[in-house]
Amino acid sequence: xxxxxxxxxxxxxxxxxxxxxxxxxxxxxxxxxxxxxxxxxxxxxxxxxxxxxxxxxxxxxxxxxxxxxxxxxxxxxxxxxxxxxxxxxxxxxxxxxxxxxxxxxxxxxxxxxxxxxxxxxxxxxxxxxxxxxxxxxxxxxxxxxxxxxxxxxxxxxxxxxxxxxxxxxxxxxxxxxxxxxxxxxxxxxxxxxxxxxxxxxxxxxxxxxxxxxxxxxxxxxxxxxxxxxxxxxxxxxxxxxxxxxxxxxxxxxxxxxxxxxxxxxxxxxxxxxxxxxxxxxxxxxxxxxxxxxxxxxxxxxxxxxxxxxxxxxxxxxx
Amino acid sequence: xxxxxxxxxxxxxxxxxxxxxxxxxxxxxxxxxxxxxxxxxxxxxxxxxxxxxxxxxxxxxxxxxxxxxxxxxxxxxxxxxxxxxxxxxxxxxxxxxxxxxxxxxxxxxxxxxxxxxxxxxxxxxxxxxxxxxxxxxxxxxxxxxxxxxxxxxxxxxxxxxxxxxxxxxxxxxxxxxxxxxxxxxxxxxxxxxxxxxxxxxxxxxxxxxxxxxxxxxxxxxxxxxxxxxxxxxxxxxxxxxxxxxxxxxxxxxxxxxxxxxxxxxxxxxxxxxxxxxxxxxxxxxxxxxxxxxxxxxxxxxxxxxxxxxxxxxxxxxxxxxxxxxxx
Numbered sequence: 077x078x079x080x081x082x083x084x085x086x087x088x089x090x091x092x093x094x095x096x097x098x099x100x101x102x103x104x105x106x107x108x109x110x111x112x113x114x115x116x117x118x119x120x121x122x123x124x125x126x127x128x129x130x131x132x133x134x135x136x137x138x139x140x141x142x143x144x145x146x147x148x149x150x151x152x153x154x155x156x157x158x159x160x161x162x163x164x165x166x167x168x169x170x171x172x173x174x175x176x177x178x179x180x181x182x183x184x185x186x187x188x189x190x191x192x193x194x195x196x197x198x199x200x201x202x203x204x205x206x207x208x209x210x211x212x213x214x215x216x217x218x219x220x221x222x223x224x225x226x227x228x229x230x231x232x233x234x235x236x237x238x239x240x241x242x243x244x245x246x247x248x249x250x251x252x253x254x255x256x257x258x259x260x261x262x263x264x265x266x267x268x269x270x271x272x273x274x275x276x277x278x279x280x281x282x283x284x285x286x287x288x289x290x291x292x293x294x295x296x297x298x299x300x301x302x303x304x305x306x307x308x309x310x311x312x313x314x315x316x317x318x319x320x321x322x323x324x325x326x327x328x329x330x331x332x333x334x335x336x337x338x339x340x341x342x343x344x345x346x347x348x349x350x351x352x353x354x355x356x357x358x359x360x361x362x363x364x365x366x367x368x369x370x371x372x373x374x375x376x377x378x379x380x381x382x383x384x385x386x387x388x389x390x391x392x393x394x
Numbered sequence: 395x396x397x398x399x400x401x402x403x404x405x406x407x408x409x410x411x412x413x414x415x416x417x418x419x420x421x422x423x424x425x426x427x428x429x430x431x432x433x434x435x436x437x438x439x440x441x442x443x444x445x446x447x448x449x450x451x452x453x454x455x456x457x458x459x460x461x462x463x464x465x466x467x468x469x470x471x472x473x474x475x476x477x478x479x480x481x482x483x484x485x486x487x488x489x490x491x492x493x494x495x496x497x498x499x500x501x502x503x504x505x506x507x508x509x510x511x512x513x514x515x516x517x518x519x520x521x522x523x524x525x526x527x528x529x530x531x532x533x534x535x536x537x538x539x540x541x542x543x544x545x546x547x548x549x550x551x552x553x554x555x556x557x558x559x560x561x562x563x564x565x566x567x568x569x570x571x572x573x574x575x576x577x578x579x580x581x582x583x584x585x586x587x588x589x590x591x592x593x594x595x596x597x598x599x600x601x602x603x604x605x606x607x608x609x610x611x612x613x614x615x616x617x618x619x620x621x622x623x624x625x626x627x628x629x630x631x632x633x634x635x636x637x638x639x640x641x642x643x644x645x646x647x648x649x650x651x652x653x654x655x656x657x658x659x660x661x662x663x664x665x666x667x668x669x670x671x672x673x674x675x676x677x678x679x680x681x682x683x684x685x686x687x688x689x690x691x692x693x694x695x696x697x698x699x700x701x702x703x704x705x706x707x708x709x710x711x712x713x714x715x716x717x718x719x720x721x
Contacts, residue, residue: 115578115579115580116578228667228668229443230667231667258442258443258605259442259605259607259646259649259650260442260645260646260649260663260664261442261667262649262651263649263651263661263663263664264663264664264665266651267663285578285579286651287579287653288650288651288652288653289651291651291652291653291654292651292652315653315654316654325580326579326580327653329579329580329582329583330579330583330608330653331583331586331606331608331609331611331612332608332611332652332653332654333607333608333611333635333647333650333652334652334654335654337611337612339587340583340586340587340612341583342580342581342583342584342587343580343581343583346548346549346550346551346580346581347578347580347581
């Protein structure tokens with residue numbers, strides 16, 4: 077069953093009318109981990125913020141976002157708050173910045189638990205202990221009375237995950253959850269997230285700029301560039317046998333830990349900014365294969381569940 | 395031949411307020427670090443946040459003062475220099491930092507930013523302008539950029555400007571502290587290639603401080619692994635990536651997530667966190683998280699063992715066999 081369905085999502089800047097996310101569609105099923113990968117300005121974070129109904133007022137979302145069948149676009153702010161925390165949970169990049177430094181972990185976790193309707197003091201405490209156990213924070217009773225400053229970065233992210241899980245959400249949206257963490261701690265958090273999707277049957281939408289993290293954690297992957305999905309499909313296809321020139325170039329530019337250490341092939345130029353989005357295919361100024369069509373016409377995402385790309389040159393064969 | 399730079403038993407402590415009432419605690423950010431850098435060589439200082447790699451970089455250039463140890467540059471003790479002498483030596487020792495935006499003065503044109511170290515060395519204006527054009531060309535930026543301001547540049551271009559400025563006085567060593575960390579993959583690669591080319595063309599030595607192990611693999615000749623303020627392994631890069639000798643190095647390398655399913659290795663997930671840098675260090679600094687810890691590791695600081703040419707490891711039970719005693 078698809079827990080999250082996004083159809084033709086477009087996020088535009090109200091003032092200038094520039095589309096920062098342009099016609100993005102995908103689904104995430106229960107128990108599945110889907111990756112959203114891209115460089116800065118690719119629109120991956122805005123896509124997931126839109127999925128949570130958390131866009132800043134200067135931006136407008138159009139399209140359909142369904143969580144467990146409920147269309148978020150039609151909900152009032154109050155109804156949206158009820159969906160967040162129960163149907164859909166979220167964690168962000170900076171766990172330290174997401175926690176309130178003057179409240180204990182127990183207080184902040186308790187707040188999230190009460191939001192789900194559990195109000196009795198002893199029950200809240202019991203559920204808090206359960207959640208800390210679930211995310212691998214030992215010594216729960218003592219930890220609940222500590223303040224965020226007494227938690228390391230990895231422990232803070234575990235606490236954030238516990239808070240996100242308070243309402244037993246069907247889907248967790250994780251925006252760069254390990255980017256601020258060291259690699260050895262990142263490995264712990266990725267293990268934890270994989271365990272949670274297995275055990276709880278929870279869906280996970282993982283947003284990252286790190287191709288390695290995506291490759292390791294996700295069954296399906298979407299590659300974004302300039303606000304559009306340029307390639308999507310099974311992770312082993314997309315990252316193992318990429319077909320879009322951007323995915324290919326990105327993998328060619330990536331330093332590896334093993335294999336021959338030949339010269340890396342950088343992608344010429346830079347990622348487009350909101351003020352200067354190219355017409356046609358947004359990758360065309362940096363693309364070695366571009367044709368005249370690419371300069372003016374937007375290529376549609378075409379293919380099947382296994383692999384789809386948005387490219388005029390590579391898209392027609394196959 | 396004497397090495398270009400020789401760092402011995404370097405230490406840097408910080409005194410930090412503890413609670414109130416004038417109580418203070420000592421944070422030992424760098425605690426007995428030694429390594430050498432040869433002419434034209436790239437040495438990477440690697441490790442996770444809080445391991446002291448950046449503090450080591452700053453202290454070895456005396457951008458902050460070390461609290462103990464010695465730093466010899468071309469045989470001269472940098473710690474013995476007066477501030478005036480040190481300023482003159484800086485022409486030969488330059489630095490590039492992580493945030494390409496933060497290190498460039500937004501009110502200056504790139505021409506003036508790049509020429510700043512030359513002005514500090516009292517070079518005449520005509521020579522400065524010619525050199526700026528040379529430098530822009532060297533880092534792959536067009537001449538016209540001389541008249542631009544930093545905000546007109548992308549992150550990768552700004553980092554090129556930072557590198558051009560560092561190269562202005564033809565230094566024999568530059569320290570790059572997380573110089574590619576803030577850049578997107580596609581742009582990061584441009585800068586890594588640039589560093590490799592500059593080193594080949596100019597023979598400049600680079601101290602490359604980074605937490606990105608894959609990037610290190612592409613630029614480093616030698617790797618120094620740091621953990622909790624100590625250097626725990628030093629090795630030629632090739633050998634290091636093929637077979638790390640310290641259990642921490644092994645875990646660090648195995649934790650880096652790989653893209654290719656075919657080359658995905660067995661991951662070692664370390665339990666727990668790095669201990670507090672305030673605590674007294676007894677035994678091995680890595681003992682609290684080491685998968686193969688023994689009793690001796692908890693009480694006795696491991697000796698520095700040679701495990702190959704130019705290769706040392708501080709471990710009671712290294713993963714690479716120690717060299718047999720020379721007969």
